[in-house]
Amino acid sequence: MKDVIIVGAGPVGSQLAKRYAEQGLEVTVLERSEEVGRPLACSGHVSPDIQNFLSKEDFEEIHQNSIVGARFHSGEKEYRFYRDETVSNVIDRVGLDKKKAEEAREAGAEIILEETVEDVIESSESVRVETENDTYKASIVAGCDGASSTVRDAVDLPEPDHFYQGILCFTDEEDDSDFVDVLLDVPKFFGWRIPRGDSVEYGVGVPKGENTMKWLDEVTSKFDVEEEDRRNICAGAIPIEPPESVSTNRVFLVGDAAGQTKPFTGGGILYGMRAADIAAETIDPEDPDTGDYEEAWREELGSDIFLGKFIEKMYSMPWTVQRLGMWFFQGEIGVHMDRPTTLLSRKQLKAMLPWR
Ligand SMILES: Cc1cc2nc3c(=O)[nH]c(=O)nc-3n(C[C@H](O)[C@H](O)[C@H](O)COP(=O)(O)OP(=O)(O)OC[C@H]3O[C@@H](n4cnc5c(N)ncnc54)[C@H](O)[C@@H]3O)c2cc1C
CATH class of the missing domain: 3.50.50.60 (FAD/NAD(P)-binding domain)
Known part of the structure; x- marks a missing residue:
């Protein structure tokens, strides 16, 4: 036994x-x-805490890109959230x-x-x-x-x-820029674009029952990606x-x-x-x-x-509420990607001060 x-x-x-x-x-x-x-x-796409679970050499071997912020898209509006240091890693x-x-x-x-x-x-x-x-x-x-x-x-x-369905694909664009894009014009969750250095990933999460391919098309067309340039489409369930x-x-x-x-x-x-x-x-x-x-x-x-x-x-939420929330919090952030409780931290409050 x-x-x-x-x-x-x-x-x-x-x-x-x-x-x-x-x-x-x-x-x-x-x-x-x-x-x-x-x-x-x-x-x-993980927070820097991943380094607590890997040796330095192993982390460097699988590390593909460092991210400092995100652009949130709601309709034609865009809101930026960023930090002056790495907030997340693409591995x-x-x-x-x-x-x-x-x-x-x-x-x-x-x-x-x-x-x-x-x-x-x-x-x-x-x-x-x-x-x-x-x-x-x-x-x-x-x-x-x-x-x-x-x-x-x-x-x-x-x-x-509950569960969302996630679907993603890659293109051969070279992009080592340091912002991810988050698209809010999808039902109940979001779409994304992640620069991975030698490729770019596009993906979306939507509730069960939604047509995932249709929403992936929406995301890639927002960035003018041709259908024939998308490769390795894959999907999985996301439990919440x-x-x-x-x-x-x-x-x-x-x-x-x-x-x-x-x-x-x-x-x-x-x-x-x-x-x-x-x-x-x-x-x-x-x-x-x-x-x-x-x-x-x-x-x-x-x-x-x-x-x-x-x-x-x-x-x-209705887009008016979403946009109000993002307008309020946009700019430099003090939040840890895995710990929303840090939204209430002194560092975050300081980051929101107009005279910072
Ligand atoms: C599209 C998408 C994008 C995601 N992006 C991110 C991200 O950027 N960052 C992040 O942190 N998380 C992300 N996630 C979530 C992440 O993938 C999971 O949280 C993570 O994989 C959980 O790890 P796990 O070991 O619990 O399960 P899994 O990684 O799912 O591993 C389960 C393992 O069990 C095996 N298995 C299943 N059933 C059996 C069985 N009956 N017998 C034997 N073996 C079995 C499977 O083959 C698999 O190897 C994403 C998920 C999806 C769907």
């Missing part, structure tokens, strides 16, 4: 595997893909997943590819994991299997509150708002499976890896009790997710 089975070798699953393996535990990661990191469905997301998986292996975790988990059966003493090919047994099981988590369904845990419980006695969810994302961007790489660290610190396979994990990750991320929901609601 293993100590820990982790379903999914995304950044969150690998971070968790690394942390448990470092404790000398026997850890197996089951990953359905034949290659870690693929298929890609993510922009890899090679496939590269990130591979680096994190390598770290997990080096710490002693086993990663088995092409192993799709189909069922998880919990008993009072252990957990059984059924895959297409095999059966595994462990003391505890972590569902790090993304937005449409099989583990979550298998143990009857509730889904995140964690449910009231993400664990049973011996099974727990981390990352997108638990809805641990920023409600106003859908970004979940860093929230998920922070929650993975907390899970490894609080859940002991020898004496499993997931209560401390539930408490600790909500303590760490809860206020930012709570405030993030209000920002998300702004996308659905």
Whole structure:
């Protein structure tokens, strides 16, 4: 019997595997893909905190561009938000997943590819994991299997509150400028343009039921991109708002499976890896009790997710309210990209003073 089975070798699953393996535990990661990191469905646009999760060399290897601000577009109006230092980084997301998986292996975790988990059966003493090919047994099981988590369904845990559909594509334009563009003329969420150095990414997130291709067309045509210049179109679900419980006695969810994302961007790489660290610190396979994990990750991320929901609601407000809000906050900002609570910080208030 293993100590820990982790379903999914995304950044969150690998971070968790690394942390448990470092404790000398026997850890197996089951990953359905034949290659870690693929298929890609993510922009890899992250705050500088990513450097807390990578060595300097690895960060530099996957770093593609540094961003200092964003232009928000509402109709023909444009509002700029910026800082005099890097606010975010554009990274090679496939590269990130591979680096994190390598770290997990080096710490002693086993990663088995092409192993799709189909069922998880919990008993009072252990957990059984059924895959297409095999059966595994462990003391505890972590569902790090993304937005449409099989583990979550298998143990009857509730889904995140709602989902957006994200779709993106790339062009071969060279652009290492340091502003991203955010388009607000899409239903309930937003579209984006991200300069990636040797390419540019265009994407959009819209509610379920919307025609994603139609909205991607809207975004790319706003920037005069020809249809034949778009390549590698890919899509994925974006979970928003964690449910009231993400664990049973011996099974727990981390990352997108638990809805641990920023409600106003859908970004979940860093929230998920922070929650993975907390899970490894609080859940002991020898004496499993997931209560401390539930408490600790909500303590760490809860206020930012709570405030993030209000920002998300702004996308659905009438354009007059949106524009008023952006007009008020535009200019230099003191806000941390992952921590909307810093909107209320002294640094942000100072940045808004007219005589700054
Ligand atoms: C279009 C789009 C753009 C995004 N852009 C950003 C961004 O710029 N910044 C950011 O922070 N976040 C972004 N996100 C969100 C980000 O991709 C997720 O928050 C992040 O990938 C969560 O990591 P994870 O490890 O929890 O899940 P995932 O990365 O989804 O990894 C889950 C893993 O589990 C595996 N798996 C799934 N089911 C099974 C199964 N049954 N058996 C075995 N393995 C299984 C999958 O193959 C996958 O490898 C974006 C999302 C989308 C859709």
